[in-house]
Amino acid sequence: DMQYVLDRARVVGSEQQFLVGVRVLSGAIKANQAGGAYALLAERLIDAVLRAVERELARAHGKVPGGGAAVIAMGKLGGREMTAASDLDLIVIYDFDDTALHSAGSRPLAPTQYYARLTQRLISALTAATAEGTLYEVDMRLRPSGQQGPLATQLKTFIDYQKSAAWTWEHMALTRARVIAGPPQLRASVEAAVRAALVLPRERTKIAADVRDMRERIFKEKGTDDIWELKQVRGGLVDVEFIAQYLQLVHAAAHPEVLDQNTLEAYRKLRDAGLLAQDHAEVLIPATRLLHDLTQILRLCLEGGFDPATAPSGLKELLAQAGDAASFAQLEARLKEAQGRVSELFRLLIV
Incomplete structure (x- = not known):
């Protein structure tokens, strides 16, 4: 029963997320281990929910001959850097026999319609609130063609898009792409397509200009001088991620081992x-x-922003401990210095 699957997924998800959080706060695991734990949990849940959705769809509409769907994790999930508050950045890629015109059930669907419906049901299964609560928010904006494109993309369309139409920022996002669900043969084909897109030769100066322009656009919209806005501040998470993605893109053609x-x-x-x-x-x-x-x-302790002036002393101590600092004051000094040096390297390396 699909409702049972949805409820059990939420029970398992909430219990395991809670346990990861408790282990971080108690010191049983380090904060840097939590990202992989949250990501592994999400992968297992997505895989289980996808299988349940596929069964439900096959009952109603049969199966598409030679068909299958694979889920690509992007962003924090793809990079195994999830937090307690992360949503899921996903792309769904499908493929089927060239001769297939429709699914083989009593109420047949064309393959494109079939996999669009599969993706819609997967998103709903992951995001809908049930009596057991919610599971995840899902963001599909990284899919090929963006928000205006179809929710699911056929493999050959994905390959053509990445080769000829994708923007620099889309290839940057692709450096974090990881196939986490789907039939083995299709997963292997999607992984090969992602890798082929990433090892294409690139003009370094153009990529650098695109990355700098994108960073300035983001900073103009969301930038801040608050060192505790860890993502958007100069030298923060956006900068360290952009530097790594840029260096991978410009070197992957000659050095694919850096991916x-x-x-x-x-x-x-x-x-x-x-x-x-x-x-x-x-x-x-x-x-x-x-x-x-x-x-x-x-992300584990707060829903809003962090203000050191009003934050509880226990939270400050926890932050200092996570940052291997003797005191909160020392942590702030370390953080400010690190952000300044990262900001300098952003300007030095992205050229």
Whole structure:
């Protein structure tokens, strides 16, 4: 029964999210381990819900010959950097036999209609409120063609779009793409398509100009001088992610080994390949870890922004502990210095 599946998913999801949070707050796991735990939970839930939705759709409309759908995790889920408050950035890719005109049920659907309906039901199954609460918010804006495009994309259309029509920011987002659900053969095909798009030769100066322009647009709309706005402040999460994504895009054609969905791992691979100077890595890796660790604590403990003037002393102590600082004052000094140095490297490296 689909309602039972939805309720059980929410029970499992809320229980496990709570346990991850308790382990972070109690010190049983470090904040930097939480991102992978939250992501693993989301992956398992998405896979289980997708299978249930596929069963329901097949009962009503049969199956599309040779058909299947794969889910690509993007953003924080793709990078295994989720927090307690993260939504899901997803793309759905489908494929089917070229000869298939419709599904093989008593109420047949054309393949494009079939997979559009599958995607709509998957989103609803993940987002709808039931008696057991809610599960996740889902963001599909990273799909090919953006908000105006179809919710699900056929594999060959996805390949053509990434090769000839995708913008720089879409390829940057693709550096975090990770296939997390779907039949094995289709998953392998989608993974190959993502990798092929990322290792295309690129003109460095054009990519750098696009990245700088995009960063300025974001800062103009959302920028801040508050060092505790960890994402949008200069030298914050947006900057460390953009630097890693830019360096991967401009070097992946010659050095595909630098590709990794996780920002920290990408920096380590870039350093090990000799494409990121050791002294730069010694700034970017600790700064990225610090920003992620502090973000985990804040998302776990607060719904709104963080104001040190009114924050409880216990929260400040927890933040200092997560940042390996002897005191909250020392943590603020470290954070401000790290953001300043990341901001400098953004200007130095993205050229």
